[in-house]
Amino acid sequence: MKNLSINKLKIFCSIIFVILFFSTHYLIQQQNLYNKVFKSLFLNYVPNDINHTKTAVPYQKISNTTLRHWDADGYMIIKDNMYDINIKGDRIFASFPLFPILWKITHLPAWGIMLLNIIFFVISILVLSYLFEDQNMERWKKIFLFSILFTFPGSAVFYIPYSEALFMIMITIAMYGFMKDKYWIYCIGIFLAAMTRSVAIILIATFFAAELLIFLEDKKIKIFIYNFFKKIAPLILGTLAASTIQLAYGSGSIFKFIEVQKYWDYKFQIPKAVSEWSEEGYSNSIATMFFIAAPALLYLIYLFLNKLKTFTNKKTKSNKKEYLFNLSIIYVVAMFLFILLFKGGNLYGTTRYIVNTPFFFVIIYAGITKLKDFSIEIKSFIFGILVFTSLIFTCMVSYSGAWNFSDFGYLMFAVSLAFILFSKSHLIHRILFFIIVFFNILWATYLFNMFLADAWISM
16 A cells, blocks of 8 residues: 555656646746746747757747657657658668557547657656665655656657657556566567667667676576577567568668768767767766776676686676666666767767667666765765766867856766765755755756757757
8 A cells, every 4th residue: 555655656756747847948948937037047049040050939839740859850750750861861771660650540639649758758667667776765765766767857858759758658657567577568668669779789788787697696508598589589579670671662772770870970980079069968968987887897896807817607696777777777877888889979968868768767776875874985986986077078178168048967867866865854855855946847948949950959
């Protein structure tokens, strides 16, 4: 009954946060309110301005037209015409088909698929919290943690017609199947996730490293090979299914989705300078790099060195939560290294491909459990180092300019993590909780409005 009431409360909070998101966005559409309350805090992008200038304009209204920007436009083209290269050229093959096919089957308008994405996100985070949160955690902390993660900086991507929410729920389904020893559920989830986004290479490398960690403990080569191929089989089949659909519509090759990455200059290249596609995206990416990717990399190095040091024939008992935590750590490191080494230093997509995935939520939920025995002094010292180094890096990089509201994502990222690490049941912390949730939602509406205004994507 207690767990049931907690889950009902989480659902209630989810509904409230979604309502607050759209209510806040609606209120800032009003010119008078924007001028009186928010104008001094931030300017907005001029709609459909190729120079991406900012001025004192209120938020844009939500419509099927304003929701059709960037990748959403590509998905809508595939929904209506499949892979017609006469409309957008062969770069359209960079998008995998499951999301636009789902959009087509449901006959939903752009705002309808937006609402469906929100439902996918809500279900995903509910399932992930059920699977990974510490059952011994105090009731209030469970709700606080769930709420901060629900509104975490970058969550705006789940409110637009992108494939992130569908990918999120499919990977969540796969994790659920794995945790419950239901391989068929895992297969469905990972197969459909592979049809949603072209992440096969990253995930294959991730599974290989995760299985290698186990092999370093038990030295069972046959089990290593069997488990590795068992996990990647539906992943390969899903990617092949997506590529076959593309082939049927004139891609000319099952590897066309890889070939078209040239349009984004995705190739191995040592980064010479750090950049982004927007100031807002830069602040989110820097926060993700220092607070998530860097600690994940250090932990992974420690993990492998420790396994090598204790390399024995001793068979250890499998721990599914530990496996998925390690898998998530490896995914974050692999994805970040890909972004760093194949985009020439452009950090675009760092938050979107790391934070807006189930792997991030697994790291936070399982990481909180691992850190609960650490003293507050040690946690403060580690977090302080991360803040200090990220600020020094930001000040040294030429791309970074004067601090303004465009950097608000970095601030809320750091504050949200700090609250997760150090929150207590004190009154001042409860007040701080509501403040953080409000400003996280405000930041999400700001990024959402950037999308509606056809400005640079900053998710």
